[in-house]
Amino acid sequence: MSARVGVVGGGILGTVLALRLAQAGAEVTVLERAPSPGGLAGSMDFGGHRIDRFYHAITPADRHLIGLAAELGLAGELRFSTVGAGFFVDGKLHPFDGPRDLLRFRPLSPLGRARLAWFFALCQLRQSYDGLDEVPLEWWLRRHCGSEVTDRIWRPLLDSRFDGRHTELPATYMWARTRRMSGARRGASRREQLGHLRGGHERLIAAAAERAAEQGADFRLGAAVEELAMKDGQVEGVRVGGQTVPFDLTIATLQPPALRFLLPARLEGLLGAYPDRHLGLVCAVLKVRRSLVPFYVVNICEPTPITTVVETSHVVGTEHTAGLRLVYLPHYCAPDSPEQDEDDDSILTRFEGMLARISPAYRPEDVVDRTVQRARVAEPVHALGAHPRVAPVWPGVPGLALASASQVYPHLLNGDSVVHFAETVAAQAISRLGLGAVPPGRTSPGC
Numbered sequence: 001m002s003a004r005v006g007v008v009g010g011g012i013l014g015t016v017l018a019l020r021l022a023q024a025g026a027e028v029t030v031l032e033r034a035p036s037p038g039g040l041a042g043s044m045d046f047g048g049h050r051i052d053r054f055y056h057a058i059t060p061a062d063r064h065l066i067g068l069a070a071e072l073g074l075a076g077e078l079r080f081s082t083v084g085a086g087f088f089v090d091g092k093l094h095p096f097d098g099p100r101d102l103l104r105f106r107p108l109s110p111l112g113r114a115r116l117a118w119f120f121a122l123c124q125l126r127q128s129y130d131g132l133d134e135v136p137l138e139w140w141l142r143r144h145c146g147s148e149v150t151d152r153i154w155r156p157l158l159d160s161r162f163d164g165r166h167t168e169l170p171a172t173y174m175w176a177r178t179r180r181m182s183g184a185r186r187g188a189s190r191r192e193q194l195g196h197l198r199g200g201h202e203r204l205i206a207a208a209a210e211r212a213a214e215q216g217a218d219f220r221l222g223a224a225v226e227e228l229a230m231k232d233g234q235v236e237g238v239r240v241g242g243q244t245v246p247f248d249l250t251i252a253t254l255q256p257p258a259l260r261f262l263l264p265a266r267l268e269g270l271l272g273a274y275p276d277r278h279l280g281l282v283c284a285v286l287k288v289r290r291s292l293v294p295f296y297v298v299n300i301c302e303p304t305p306i307t308t309v310v311e312t313s314h315v316v317g318t319e320h321t322a323g324l325r326l327v328y329l330p331h332y333c334a335p336d337s338p339e340q341d342e343d344d345d346s347i348l349t350r351f352e353g354m355l356a357r358i359s360p361a362y363r364p365e366d367v368v369d370r371t372v373q374r375a376r377v378a379e380p381v382h383a384l385g386a387h388p389r390v391a392p393v394w395p396g397v398p399g400l401a402l403a404s405a406s407q408v409y410p411h412l413l414n415g416d417s418v419v420h421f422a423e424t425v426a427a428q429a430i431s432r433l434g435l436g437a438v439p440p441g442r443t444s445p446g447c
């Protein structure tokens, strides 16, 4: 009999794990609480149009995600566009798209611009984050960019991205972030290119789930796992609907704030290896008659109730929304922050109030539809001096693997890094279970 593997969670991570394990001959069952796979990268009906619940783009450097799309026959469905970013500083929008805009970037003095250019080059030249994990981010920014750039640009951006608290961040965060965005810059002009898969990331997840199902994987939707089932010190499966579903190996893909509810008391100590802090978000989504900002993303360098403005239509087009444009206004906040329970109307009033300051084109009467999406847990905050830096996938409990987005490090959390992590964990599981060879082109065990 082949190994029975239970995967808890059917987001990108769980679905790619299921695909690779099923391809290697495991008998895989995915247990997903929601009625469809997708998780944070899922879609929703928005007034008759199917759209991403949260904004999702792909960079040309996202080789794991692009490789998976090609393997699943979706290469022709990837579309890239040249897009720009903007900065909102001192009540004005400034373009910031490549070296030419940096030279003309008025919010900074010529010295500030030169220091910022030097900082971007430094992050590119530094191939490894060795040593950066122990360096406080703000100290590092001041050292390389100076006080003007740090106080006018970086601090306000970090304030809104980390809900007003970022002193615990290591320099690694900005190194990884700068390198990811550099991966989006192409050609002599170094302008930013972003892409999407027609139909969104969810299409990739659906295709991976379909391929896994062809290999025998069973996707149980609407199956909320209640607890890990234990016997004689080992995990023997999961409890769903009051029944035990037995597995030889259970892989939980949930981040700690959700995982903690599944752990029997004797395994709660495993949570100590994870970051203490996680961020969720509250995100207003607007469907509007006209473009509100000429950029994909606007970075806001002043006190703000929203982290950023993302007009995804610059990348995803408007064919699927009958010519109407999509604008996302996210606010990252703690899983238990009051905004998570605040009523939609008051969120929309506050968030659209900020949008009106940023976009002269904004008119409430042009908003055809609006909604508020929430995720209590979106990402971990990896802090300075954390040991271990990432929690082990194999925690030393027979029958259990813990593989969640909280263990993706130092790369930023995105579809590409999650696909890579899933494939690495799958390769390890295949080897431990003594299954067939690692599927061709896939990462070998040992992360």
Ligand SMILES: Cc1cc2nc3c(=O)[nH]c(=O)nc-3n(C[C@H](O)[C@H](O)[C@H](O)COP(=O)(O)OP(=O)(O)OC[C@H]3O[C@@H](n4cnc5c(N)ncnc54)[C@H](O)[C@@H]3O)c2cc1C
Binding pocket: 008, 009, 010, 011, 012, 013, 014, 031, 032, 033, 034, 037, 038, 039, 040, 041, 054, 055, 056, 057, 058, 223, 224, 225, 226, 253, 254, 258, 281, 330, 375, 378, 404, 405, 413, 414, 415, 416, 418
């Ligand atoms: C606002 C935002 C913008 C983003 N932008 C981008 C982007 O531009 N590009 C990009 O590539 N990535 C982006 N990402 C990141 C990307 O969405 C995530 O990294 C990825 O979706 C994480 O997938 P996951 O499978 O690890 O987790 P999740 O998607 O959270 O999946 C976990 C799954 O577990 C299920 N679950 C929870 N509890 C249980 C239970 N008890 N039993 C059974 N199932 C359960 C949930 O329903 C969920 O489906 C963005 C994320 C956010 C929030």
